[in-house]
Amino acid sequence: MRALLIGVAVFLVGLAATMAAESAEAPTVSIDTPSGGWSTERIVEISGTVSDEAIERAVLVVNGYERWIDLQVGKFSATLVVSRGANTLEVLARNQAGEGRDSVSVFSDVPAVDMQVVLSWDTDKTDVDLHVTDPKGEECYYAHRVTKAAGKLDLDDTDGHGPEVFTLTHAPTGKYQVSVKYYSSDGHPQTRCRVQVVLFEGTNRERRLEFFKILTKTGDKVEVGRFDLAGPSRIEDTGEVKP
Numbered sequence: 001m002r003a004l005l006i007g008v009a010v011f012l013v014g015l016a017a018t019m020a021a022e023s024a025e026a027p028t029v030s031i032d033t034p035s036g037g038w039s040t041e042r043i044v045e046i047s048g049t050v051s052d053e054a055i056e057r058a059v060l061v062v063n064g065y066e067r068w069i070d071l072q073v074g075k076f077s078a079t080l081v082v083s084r085g086a087n088t089l090e091v092l093a094r095n096q097a098g099e100g101r102d103s104v105s106v107f108s109d110v111p112a113v114d115m116q117v118v119l120s121w122d123t124d125k126t127d128v129d130l131h132v133t134d135p136k137g138e139e140c141y142y143a144h145r146v147t148k149a150a151g152k153l154d155l156d157d158t159d160g161h162g163p164e165v166f167t168l169t170h171a172p173t174g175k176y177q178v179s180v181k182y183y184s185s186d187g188h189p190q191t192r193c194r195v196q197v198v199l200f201e202g203t204n205r206e207r208r209l210e211f212f213k214i215l216t217k218t219g220d221k222v223e224v225g226r227f228d229l230a231g232p233s234r235i236e237d238t239g240e241v242k243p
Helices: 002-023
Strands: 029-033 037-039 043-050 057-062 065-070 075-081 085-095 098-108 115-121 127-133 152-155 164-168 174-184 191-199 207-215 221-231 234-237
Touching (some): 029 085, 043 085, 043 098, 065 075, 115 127, 115 174, 127 164, 174 191, 191 221, 207 221
Parallel strands (some): 037 098
Antiparallel strands (some): 029 043, 057 065, 057 085, 085 098, 127 174, 152 164, 174 221, 221 234
């Protein structure tokens, strides 16, 4: 009799779980801002909602590049960097019932730059700093945000995920070094950093490089990659590059 009761209980639990799964719906994603159209800003805020408030993370895709964004009770907000010209911004969220997504198109009318370096990472409430050193050895970072060559740290993020953005309108030839510093881990055992470099965007010399690094110790400063602007027609990679 006892075995029969246990069997019935297990059956009812399974039936309830099955009914719950069947009644669940894939999340609905809605991007509230930006609404699309034109922008004169290189750095844009994206925000919106996900119908399933139990989902804790969604995926933000900017022109094919993915990164995680956190959800707070079904709401998301993140800072991103758009390219000059046409951009596609998409947010995806998943639960057991399926996937929901929404996208917008933004045309960014911003001045052309020879170099753009963007740092992002995968943990919240952490502070990772971008450091870019030019061929003359001058380092651009949060405490020295404008260089003699007019390189600029346009954005310094201190509360997780990034981005941090360096731009250089007219890049001198020579070797450049990109480093990151783990300023604050907020108790996370590790943080995965991603650095994206865009050179001569929108021209026949355009080149995109990508570097990755795992950080594990607060205070560590590590090199993530190097590249050499060797002349008007050549760009040489001198670091670990991930296509």
